[in-house]
Amino acid sequence: MKVTIQKYDPAVDALPYTKDYDIPYTENMTALKAILDVHEKCEPIAFDYSCRGRVCGRCSVMVNGTAGTACTTAIPDKAVTIEPLRGFRIVKDLVVDKTEFHDRISALELRSRATEISYEDVLAPVDYDNVFMKLDPLEWCARCGSCQAMCPAVHDASSKDTYLGPAGMIAIGLRFFDPYDTGDRISQAVQEGLWNCIMCGMCDEVCPALEIEHIATWTKLREEATARNLTQKKAPLLPFG
Amino acid sequence: MLKRDERCKASASQGVSRRQFLKAGGILTGAAMFIGAGLTACSNDSTSQSSGGTNTQANGKETLISYSVYDTDILIIGTGFGGIGAALEANAKGAKVLMVDKGPFEFSGAAGMNWDQEVTWPNTAPEGITKCSFNDVLANQKLVSNVHQFLGKDAEAWNAALWWVRMGNTTWNRLSNGNFENLISAGSDEGGVGAEAGGVNLVQRGFSRHIQDTLKTQPITIIDNTMITDIFLDNGKCVGAVGYQVQTGEYRVFRSKATIATAGACCQMYGWLDVHPIGMNTPDNTGDVDAAAYRHGVPLVSNEFFGVDLISVHPSSLGASFNAGIGADGNHMQFVCDKDGEFFMRETNAYDVSRPIRDRILAGKGGEHGGVFIDLTSPEALDRTKLRPCYLRNVYMWKEKFNIDVTQSGYRIPVSLECFEHGGAFVIDENCSSSIPGLFGTRGYGLVKGHITQQTFVGAFAGLKAYEYAQDNDVKKVDWTAAEAEISRIDEIRTREVSAGIRPFEIRHKIQNNFYDNWEPATDAAKLQKAIAELERIKKEDLPKQYVADKSATFNRDWKDAIENYNLIDMTEATLRSALMREESRLTFYRTDFPEQDDKNWHVNIYCKLNNGNMELSKSEQVLV
Numbered sequence: 001m002k003v004t005i006q007k008y009d010p011a012v013d014a015l016p017y018t019k020d021y022d023i024p025y026t027e028n029m030t031a032l033k034a035i036l037d038v039h040e041k042c043e044p045i046a047f048d049y050s051c052r053g054r055v056c057g058r059c060s061v062m063v064n065g066t067a068g069t070a071c072t073t074a075i076p077d078k079a080v081t082i083e084p085l086r087g088f089r090i091v092k093d094l095v096v097d098k099t100e101f102h103d104r105i106s107a108l109e110l111r112s113r114a115t116e117i118s119y120e121d122v123l124a125p126v127d128y129d130n131v132f133m134k135l136d137p138l139e140w141c142a143r144c145g146s147c148q149a150m151c152p153a154v155h156d157a158s159s160k161d162t163y164l165g166p167a168g169m170i171a172i173g174l175r176f177f178d179p180y181d182t183g184d185r186i187s188q189a190v191q192e193g194l195w196n197c198i199m200c201g202m203c204d205e206v207c208p209a210l211e212i213e214h215i216a217t218w219t220k221l222r223e224e225a226t227a228r229n230l231t232q233k234k235a236p237l238l239p240f241g
Numbered sequence: 242m243l244k245r246d247e248r249c250k251a252s253a254s255q256g257v258s259r260r261q262f263l264k265a266g267g268i269l270t271g272a273a274m275f276i277g278a279g280l281t282a283c284s285n286d287s288t289s290q291s292s293g294g295t296n297t298q299a300n301g302k303e304t305l306i307s308y309s310v311y312d313t314d315i316l317i318i319g320t321g322f323g324g325i326g327a328a329l330e331a332n333a334k335g336a337k338v339l340m341v342d343k344g345p346f347e348f349s350g351a352a353g354m355n356w357d358q359e360v361t362w363p364n365t366a367p368e369g370i371t372k373c374s375f376n377d378v379l380a381n382q383k384l385v386s387n388v389h390q391f392l393g394k395d396a397e398a399w400n401a402a403l404w405w406v407r408m409g410n411t412t413w414n415r416l417s418n419g420n421f422e423n424l425i426s427a428g429s430d431e432g433g434v435g436a437e438a439g440g441v442n443l444v445q446r447g448f449s450r451h452i453q454d455t456l457k458t459q460p461i462t463i464i465d466n467t468m469i470t471d472i473f474l475d476n477g478k479c480v481g482a483v484g485y486q487v488q489t490g491e492y493r494v495f496r497s498k499a500t501i502a503t504a505g506a507c508c509q510m511y512g513w514l515d516v517h518p519i520g521m522n523t524p525d526n527t528g529d530v531d532a533a534a535y536r537h538g539v540p541l542v543s544n545e546f547f548g549v550d551l552i553s554v555h556p557s558s559l560g561a562s563f564n565a566g567i568g569a570d571g572n573h574m575q576f577v578c579d580k581d582g583e584f585f586m587r588e589t590n591a592y593d594v595s596r597p598i599r600d601r602i603l604a605g606k607g608g609e610h611g612g613v614f615i616d617l618t619s620p621e622a623l624d625r626t627k628l629r630p631c632y633l634r635n636v637y638m639w640k641e642k643f644n645i646d647v648t649q650s651g652y653r654i655p656v657s658l659e660c661f662e663h664g665g666a667f668v669i670d671e672n673c674s675s676s677i678p679g680l681f682g683t684r685g686y687g688l689v690k691g692h693i694t695q696q697t698f699v700g701a702f703a704g705l706k707a708y709e710y711a712q713d714n715d716v717k718k719v720d721w722t723a724a725e726a727e728i729s730r731i732d733e734i735r736t737r738e739v740s741a742g743i744r745p746f747e748i749r750h751k752i753q754n755n756f757y758d759n760w761e762p763a764t765d766a767a768k769l770q771k772a773i774a775e776l777e778r779i780k781k782e783d784l785p786k787q788y789v790a791d792k793s794a795t796f797n798r799d800w801k802d803a804i805e806n807y808n809l810i811d812m813t814e815a816t817l818r819s820a821l822m823r824e825e826s827r828l829t830f831y832r833t834d835f836p837e838q839d840d841k842n843w844h845v846n847i848y849c850k851l852n853n854g855n856m857e858l859s860k861s862e863q864v865l866v
Binding site for chain 1: 344350355356402403406419451455517523557558561563565566637746791794798
């Protein structure tokens with residue numbers, strides 16, 4: 001089968017370029033296996049992976065234009081193009097730097113625990129349907145960045161930086177359902193662009209964590225926001241002049 | 242020939258934020274002239290070998306290699322649970338703490354996997370170490386006793402479940418009977434797995450992202466994507482560590498008053514499937530610091546012991562991954578069957594499940610893949626209280642993404658024993674100190690269970706002991722020669738030119754297959770001798786021919802693999818030689834020529850120590866209180 005991989009070493013190359021490789025197809029082949037085969041049988045490729053199970057998120061790439069974790073992306077026995085995750089700085093070939101994206105999500109946690117939590121709090125019953133089963137799926141977000149790479153609202157040049165993106169919004173949604181959280185997550189969601197999302201559902205399409213229901217989560221957050229009359233879109237920051 | 246620039250010193254000693262720190266780089270930048278280290282732009286002598294960096298009397302081919310220096314009180318290598326425990330403790334004492342990790346922080350190693358990690362905690366603080374959950378059969382009881390006293394009598398200090406929630410974890414589901422959902426081995430004095438510890442709870446639902454997010458709010462410096470390749474010794478003391486930034490190739494020297502190694506277990510020797518060994522532990526963990534300590538004379542211990550359980554090996558690209566594969570932990574044995582479909586594990590209540598599984602395979606009841614099977618065709622298999630959520634979610638993922646329906650009548654999932662933890666680590670004493678002053682560890686205190694809570698506890702204690710040591714230890718003036726020699730060594734690995742060279746992954750797979758083929762499902766003296774002979778051959782014939790196909794210093798997999806191979810060979814040799822010495826079977830360690838446990842002769846740890854270039858083995862009695 002033909003595998004086309006985007007190559008780029010910023011220390012040497014002026015621009016990224018693509019290269020074709022021929023490797024044998026194997027049953028239930030993943031994109032990660034294809035990359036590794038090229039690396040071992042053709043020539044060295046810079047790529048990153050760790051858990052092989054969509055929970056570290058390090059191997060996310062674009063496969064035929066769609067983002068996903070390479071480790072769980074099944075590929076067909078025909079031509080496949082693999083490129084680095086869209087929207088991130090390329091370190092080399094398929095490796096991108098997601099530090100800024102990750103730090104921004106981590107920063108959302110800052111208000112999660114303002115008061116002391118006792119073991120009695122932990123032992124207290126939890127509403128299974130309305131809290132636990134809403135919260136539990138969101139835990140599986142690995143912050144791989146696949147949703148971010150595909151999100152039209154994130155990449156809309158006319159409203160740049162108005163929307164945090166689906167992965168960050170999931171982190172806010174998780175804290176919204178978290179019984180111990182002390183932050184105002186609805187205000188935070190609106191401030192991070194809850195209404196700038198165009199509700200296209202692309203994040204639900206590409207997320208490797210199949211249990212996460214993005215649009216349903218946004219809908220719940222929007223209902224709460226509407227009840228509080230927080231229905232404004234976030235405006236883009238404008239430079240002087 | 243050393244030129245060191247102190248311009249950046251002020252910017253980094255003011256406690257700047259992590260982001261600024263990353264941008265500012267090191268607090269000192271150093272540059273050393275290396276002789277014949279062979280940067281291709283500067284050296285046309287392709288056969289030259291570096292011999293220790295700063296010797297300016299060599300053949301005159303000089304290469305300028307620069308490096309950055311980072312200063313800290315406490316250096317912690319690894320950002321997993323041991324490292325986090327150590328960092329929080331040392332930081333709370335007021336020490337300046339710097340953590341360094343090979344991968345991107347939050348996404349590196351076992352703790353970088355955001356999944357339902359196991360959280361264990363007792364109902365009350367154990368009264369003595371005999372009831373302490375990590376006082377295992379061969380543990381250094383003085384260390385266990387010290388950690389026990391360090392945690393004290395307050396039940397909250399022992400309550401890891403509460404700690405996880407306070408560190409940002411969300412919640413565990415409560416059932417109508419008051420128990421946590423998926424609560425396992427709720428040991429009590431009446432029985433159960435945790436009974437010997439006086440009642441231990443275990444819930445598989447600790448998502449590590451929250452703890453790591455919380456750690457980022459602390460004034461702790463985190464330098465990630467930086468692989469430590471050696472510890473830095475001066476005058477017999479550990480004064481830091483040496484490594485390089487894997488994305489840029491920048492060499493880095495960390496100077497510290499005390500250093501704690503928490504880089505995790507080395508499981509990479511356990512065979513090879515399509516994209517990984519038969520082990521869920523990640524490719525980040527290659528025993529780098531354990532091997533480095535070994536090269537400096539610290540003994541390795543517990544190498545012959547692995548933590549193992551069952552995981553799918555077909556489809557092979559998804560094999561041995563807890564979050565893309567389907568497996569069974571010790572508590573989920575009811576779905577395990579042999580090639581005839583017999584659910585043989587339902588009859589055993591063995592604490593160690595590996596032995597009955599291996600016996601079944603040895604009896605010819607395994608599949609062609611060399612393991613057994615999991616059968617999830619009964620409706621109750623899809624009950625989240627019966628099958629661990631991290632496996633259950635893959636039933637749906639396989640169906641949707643790979644069109645494999647494991648619930649279809651007659652479908653059996655081929656599974657094998659995979660290693661999730663390796664016992665091998667450098668030896669530490671009752672104060673977490675190695676035999677090198679200033680070098681502390683969190684694992685090498687004998688055969689121990691190695692669960693996350695224990696790592697956090699021992700890590701915190703190591704953080705305290707390292708802090709105390711750092712109080713009286715000044716590293717203002719150090720001799721940089723050893724650090725520069727190490728930089729020279731790793732630079733030569735990248736730039737080496739050899740004819741008919743072998744790429745690092747080829748050597749890696751030889752080490753892996755040689756080990757696994759002679760280890761699973763059980764080993765014996767003949768297999769071990771064969772494996773040792775082949776490993777010796779790889780070391781003697783293949784390793785000198787190892788070459789890095791891509792000479793770039795920018796994110797170079799071959800280079801990283803090549804450096805790791807030296808470590809992996811040492812760890813594998815220690816494992817095979819210890820196994821050959823231990824003439825018994827114990828827990829997950831199984832020799833068919835000595836199938837019984839022999840407490841009379843083998844209730845001991847085995848140490849592997851480097852002496853005049855040879856690995857020497859010795860028995861070490863368990864340290865008792």
